[in-house]
Amino acid sequence: MIEILETPPLNTMQDLGRVGYRQHGIGRGGVMDRLALAAGNALLGNEEGEAGLEFQLFPVRLRFTKETAFAVTGADCEARLSGRRLPAWWATRAEAGDELVLSSPRKEMRAYLTIAGGFDVPKVLGSRSTHARDSFGGYHGRALLAGDVLQSRAPEPFLFRDGAGVGATPAAEAVAAATCEDLAEGETVVRAIPAAEYQTFDEASRNALCRTPWKVTARSNRQGYALSGTPLRRNALLEMRSHAIVPGVIQVPPSGQPLIQLAEANSAGGYPKIGVVIEADLWRIGQLPPGGTLRFVWCSLAEARAAEEAAEAYLARLRRLAGYCRSAIA
Amino acid sequence: MSVNRDVTVLQEARVSFCGNTAVLLDAEGPLTLATQERIWRLSDTARQWEGVVDTQPGMNSLLVVVDPKTADLEALAARLGETWPAVPSGRIEGRLLEVGVVYGGEGGQDLPEVAAFHKCTPADVAKLHAAPEYTIFAPGVTAGFGYLFGMDPRLFTPRRQVPVMRALGGGVSIAGIQSNLGKPYVEGSAKAAPTGWYMIGRAPDVPSPFDFDKTPPNLVSLGDRIRFRVDRVEA
Structure with missing residues (x-):
């Protein structure tokens, strides 16, 4: 107890x-x-x-x-x-x-x-x-x-x-993080896959997501993180229909300042999605406090799979090692 | 409010990835009951597919969730795209729930703003809103009455650009071409939440849509219908 x-x-x-x-x-x-x-x-x-x-x-x-x-x-x-x-x-x-x-x-x-x-x-x-x-x-x-x-x-x-x-x-020591250009000390890099509305953002915004740093604001919790940085703009502002969303989705509300939905996200939302952070990197966001800096890099499904396997291999190694270090009592 | 009635309408269905855990199908054409019935059917079908762990209809869309450790997302996306055109429509005769609404007043404080936007009176908005029968088209942001279809297009009201805090519990709200019914307030939970929707009324006697003491816990299902009754319009 x-x-x-x-x-x-x-x-x-x-x-x-x-x-x-x-x-x-x-x-x-x-x-x-x-x-x-x-x-x-x-x-x-x-x-x-x-x-x-x-x-x-x-x-x-x-x-x-x-x-x-x-x-x-x-x-x-x-x-x-x-x-x-x-x-x-x-x-x-x-x-x-x-x-x-x-x-x-x-x-x-x-x-x-x-x-x-x-x-x-x-x-x-x-x-x-x-x-x-x-x-x-x-x-x-x-x-x-x-x-x-x-x-x-x-x-x-x-x-x-x-x-x-x-x-x-x-x-964080055992599982390699992705890296990006001009990465500064203390910044967290996560990989993302372009999502349905990616193409509706103007070219400068599509590039900015991965080339500029994003500050984690105080409006960040288990539901999601509100980021602040260079505003992201769409070619046309269209009303979106409500649709199901997943943890990791990077939504862009009209302010242009992205929101990442996380563990306790609503199951549905209505903002356009520029990308979705891969499952294997979500924990890195969970360890980033307000005031921290986040960087995004685009990745392929194959890279996402490799990241998933790396995390899985880490846990498998750990289970094996920990198993040696315990002995059952009859 | 800026007037923007444009909603993305696709000429052809589109399948996209949601990271490495899900695939999203956006159906072609406008929001209709016939298309949505096909979405519900595909949702039930896809949930049985190997590797699929969950599915969730949206408004004119379907999310199919997988286990990223084992999933072949490319194959799933292809299968979803190939299956969709052949999914048949077919009427689901849902149950009808009638809900009394106090339009305007406390909890419906955005009614005057919506009326001003549409250049009519609050009573006109209430009457227009309560006239049709609404169908539960898709699950909502959490366990509840879901996203409702059927609102009179004349009430189209663009979502707020900047979210505002609004009380939770039996709220009747609108945004875009959609309308929502909030579940009753749960003791101990958050009293308000940020929203881009307009609160036009409250339903004081709304039943709980999800009760863990009941089997099944959900009061309503996709395809069920809701009728709002104008009990009162408050200034």
């Missing part, structure tokens, strides 16, 4: 999201950083998509009320277990009464707590993700509050071969 002692608002339970309910207008939802969640689960021997706690505001303080194997992955926050500093992307065992404190990340945005066996909350429409807008899923359909007590499901018992635990190379 875990008792939340202190948490700012907007921290929620999330898994890889719910798939198959779009006919009701229910989009995928789920974590902002799929690789960090999957890495935490890999360290613990959980299913890849087991739900974890997504922390995007800090500090967070919680107490383990019984012995629990857990992992902290994602953002570069400082994690202390009863005062002892944990390495980045680390899984270890907490004793009953241990307190875990996560403090604000230095450069990144979202940290994940996963536990062996997973959290004991019911799946709603096939997922344990919190759907904040419609108040269902996760922990009572809402963000975590101090005083919440979360139960775990019984894991297959195991020991870490090394009592200190086991760690993963953070995805």
